[in-house]
Amino acid sequence: MKNRIVRMLAVAGLGLGLLAAPAQAAGLQENAEEHAFSFEGPFGQFDRAQLQRGWEVFRQVCSSCHSLNYLRFRNLAEPGGPEFTVEQAKAFASQYDITDGPDENGEMFTRPGRLSDAFPAPYPNEQAAKAANNGAAPPDLSLIVKGREGWYYPWYISPVLKLFKGNGGPEYVRSLLSGYTDPPHGEEREGLNYNPYFPGHWIAMPPPLSDDAVEYKDGTPATVKQMATDVAAFLAWVAMPKMEERKRIGLMTMLYLGLFTLLMYLVKRAIWSRVEH
Amino acid sequence: MSSHASYEFSNPVVRWIDSRLPVFSLMKAQAMDFPTPRNLNYWWTFGGIAATMLVIQLITGIVLVMHFTPHVDLAFDSVEKIMRDVNYGWLLRWLHANGAAFFFLAVYIHIFRGLYYGSYKAPREILWMIGVIILIAMMATAFMGYVLPWGQMSYWAAVVITNLFSAIPVVGETIVQWLWGGFSVDNPTLQRFFSLHYLLPFVLAALVFLHIWALHVPGNNNPDGIDVKSEQDTLPFHPYYTMKDLFAILVFLLVYLAFVFYSPWYMGHAINFVKANPLVTPAHIVPEWYFLPQYAMLRAVPDKLGGVIVMFASLIILFFLPWLDRSKVRSLRYRPVTRIFFWLFAITCVVLGIAGAQPAEGVWLLVARIATIYYFAYFLVILPLLGKLEKPKPMPASITEAVMQKH
Numbered sequence: 104m105k106n107r108i109v110r111m112l113a114v115a116g117l118g119l120g121l122l123a124a125p126a127q128a129a130g131l132q133e134n135a136e137e138h139a140f141s142f143e144g145p146f147g148q149f150d151r152a153q154l155q156r157g158w159e160v161f162r163q164v165c166s167s168c169h170s171l172n173y174l175r176f177r178n179l180a181e182p183g184g185p186e187f188t189v190e191q192a193k194a195f196a197s198q199y200d201i202t203d204g205p206d207e208n209g210e211m212f213t214r215p216g217r218l219s220d221a222f223p224a225p226y227p228n229e230q231a232a233k234a235a236n237n238g239a240a241p242p243d244l245s246l247i248v249k250g251r252e253g254w255y256y257p258w259y260i261s262p263v264l265k266l267f268k269g270n271g272g273p274e275y276v277r278s279l280l281s282g283y284t285d286p287p288h289g290e291e292r293e294g295l296n297y298n299p300y301f302p303g304h305w306i307a308m309p310p311p312l313s314d315d316a317v318e319y320k321d322g323t324p325a326t327v328k329q330m331a332t333d334v335a336a337f338l339a340w341v342a343m344p345k346m347e348e349r350k351r352i353g354l355m356t357m358l359y360l361g362l363f364t365l366l367m368y369l370v371k372r373a374i375w376s377r378v379e380h
Numbered sequence: 381m382s383s384h385a386s387y388e389f390s391n392p393v394v395r396w397i398d399s400r401l402p403v404f405s406l407m408k409a410q411a412m413d414f415p416t417p418r419n420l421n422y423w424w425t426f427g428g429i430a431a432t433m434l435v436i437q438l439i440t441g442i443v444l445v446m447h448f449t450p451h452v453d454l455a456f457d458s459v460e461k462i463m464r465d466v467n468y469g470w471l472l473r474w475l476h477a478n479g480a481a482f483f484f485l486a487v488y489i490h491i492f493r494g495l496y497y498g499s500y501k502a503p504r505e506i507l508w509m510i511g512v513i514i515l516i517a518m519m520a521t522a523f524m525g526y527v528l529p530w531g532q533m534s535y536w537a538a539v540v541i542t543n544l545f546s547a548i549p550v551v552g553e554t555i556v557q558w559l560w561g562g563f564s565v566d567n568p569t570l571q572r573f574f575s576l577h578y579l580l581p582f583v584l585a586a587l588v589f590l591h592i593w594a595l596h597v598p599g600n601n602n603p604d605g606i607d608v609k610s611e612q613d614t615l616p617f618h619p620y621y622t623m624k625d626l627f628a629i630l631v632f633l634l635v636y637l638a639f640v641f642y643s644p645w646y647m648g649h650a651i652n653f654v655k656a657n658p659l660v661t662p663a664h665i666v667p668e669w670y671f672l673p674q675y676a677m678l679r680a681v682p683d684k685l686g687g688v689i690v691m692f693a694s695l696i697i698l699f700f701l702p703w704l705d706r707s708k709v710r711s712l713r714y715r716p717v718t719r720i721f722f723w724l725f726a727i728t729c730v731v732l733g734i735a736g737a738q739p740a741e742g743v744w745l746l747v748a749r750i751a752t753i754y755y756f757a758y759f760l761v762i763l764p765l766l767g768k769l770e771k772p773k774p775m776p777a778s779i780t781e782a783v784m785q786k787h
Binding site: 145173178242245246249250251252258265266269270272302342344345348349350352353354356357360361363364367368370371374375378379380 | 418419460463464470471474615619620623624626627630631633634637638640641642643644645646650651653654663734737738783784
């Protein structure tokens with residue numbers, strides 16, 4: 104049903120597409136697998152339990168190679184996110200050693216993390232990240248959901264579909280993490296892995312997830328698909344931590360402005376009814 | 381503007397000020413009583429809409445600058461800080477980024493309205509030419525603003541566009557290095573773009589003032605393109621057009637804010653959420669949608685210098701339009717043949733926009749070339765010829781008669 108409405112709107116809105124963002128030429132990439140995330144649409148919100156599970160996946164799996172530079176531990180307890188308690192967020196922070204200083208003797212020192220600290224990066228710099236990963240530095244994941252696209256449609260329909268489906272960033276992350284397959288024709292490339300969702304299909308990152316790589320506290324079975332979905336949702340929140348506030352203020356603004364517009368129309372009509380025009 | 385203290389204000393404070401500096405008389409004469417043709421349609425509201433967008437850009441921009449750091453190592457991070465840690469920073473940023481696009485949308489509609497109804501013709505040539513200067517200044521401002529967040533597309537847009545000047549013979553390289561402030565797009569480039577991006581909007585505001593001044597000398601053109609002949613043909617600007625414009629502005633804001641709140645990066649490029657990296661070129665370097673027609677013309681010419689000349693000529697030619705169109709009839713309502721070519725021209729601009737978003741090869745390159753030829757032919761061949769050849773339809777004697785005929 105929802106899909107049919109989207110499709111109808113897409114066709115009706117074709118003309119609008121002329122106005123829109125440029126279409127990408129189709130490259131060596133599959134469209135991401137569709138998935139109805141809870142945060143889609145003008146009223147969509149994050150699923151707290153899902154973000155909490157996604158945080159576990161990130162913390163226990165992704166964070167061994169990937170940084171998350173724009174996330175601070177306090178964000179974990181802020182409204183509109185996973186909404187851990189402040190105590191839980193403090194406990195997470197204290198599990199990490201943070202380099203601080205210099206102290207009064209001019210020495211750098213390490214101390215347990217605090218709420219105000221950024222999530223510590225696994226490597227001290229890009230060169231170290233490259234050296235440890237076969238020459239390909241794992242990208243920071245703070246904005247990965249906004250910085251990647253999941254859909255590659257023809258130019259005449261792409262702007263309309265993207266208006267309703269977004270860029271497909273979360274779907275891309277989910278598909279990539281759960282989409283490793285054997286390469287066609289048994290081809291092999293040194294140090295690279297085959298993934299149809301990756302641009303160019305050959306990715307340096309080995310398959311990061313395997314069933315039960317993480318033990319979920321809420322008892323959800325930790326399948327690869329489940330973990331990929333949860334961490335994609337978590338990274339979507341990290342990329343747009345103010346999404347819920349944005350949609351809430353948006354709704355109030357649109358309602359207020361809509362009413363104001365209606366009143367202005369009536370004012371305009373009343374004034375102009377006095378004259379032939 | 382010389383009508384000093386021609387009004388008797390009842391408030392003594394207002395009277396005291398007005399007799400020394402007649403700002404109240406000026407506002408009353410120019411913003412309230414100003415005689416405006418009674419037949420203006422909704423296409424005439426886009427001037428006010430564009431002015432509103434400029435004000436929104438100025439206000440959001442001034443506040444964003446309080447939190448932005450123009451440095452290659454810090455710019456991207458400071459934008460993310462605005463998005464995450466500044467109160468309502470996300471709102472300011474998305475209002476500003478989408479505001480630029482909607483400012484262009486309003487201005488483009490405003491320009492096409494002028495083209496259709498012949499608003500560039502005597503006695504409004506200077507009004508039109510100031511408008512063209514505003515468009516060019518806006519483009520420069522928007523381009524430099526797009527560079528500031530220092531994402532991948534920001535950086536590579538700066539590289540591509542500044543490199544255009546290297547096509548100039550002999551002094552090209554020198555000019556490009558002068559623009560960069562070095563030997564590549566780097567920190568000095570970012571800092572001067574920031575400085576100019578802050579300066580130019582105030583220049584724009586001054587140009588808009590001149591634009592409105594030049595408008596208030598002959599008064600508005602109108603959909604029938606005939607001069608105001610009597611007081612009967614006009615209505616006072618307030619309340620008729622203040623209220624109509626306000627309604628139109630609100631409708632426009634609704635669409636604009638729908639993007640700000642529900643699809644804030646729809647018009648942008650995903651790759652610009654990746655920090656600028658001079659060592660990695662994006663697969664496709666594409667400008668924002670409002671530059672796509674010009675971008676298509678740039679790439680339609682096989683020669684680099686030729687492409688640059690054609691692109692700039694597509695804007696410069698607008699200055700000459702009042703003298704290229706030889707017809708004395710302003711509105712295309714009474715020029716049925718020209719009207720067909722006008723709509724072809726409008727479609728051509730959209731087609732150029734689509735072609736600009738595609739890789740410049742194969743059928744799209746051919747399309748862009750044909751469209752570019754038509755773009756120039758419209759101004760250089762079609763309008764001059766039709767001005768002489770076309771027999772316009774009979775026109776009503778006055779605006780009032782035109783209004784009455786409709787009923």
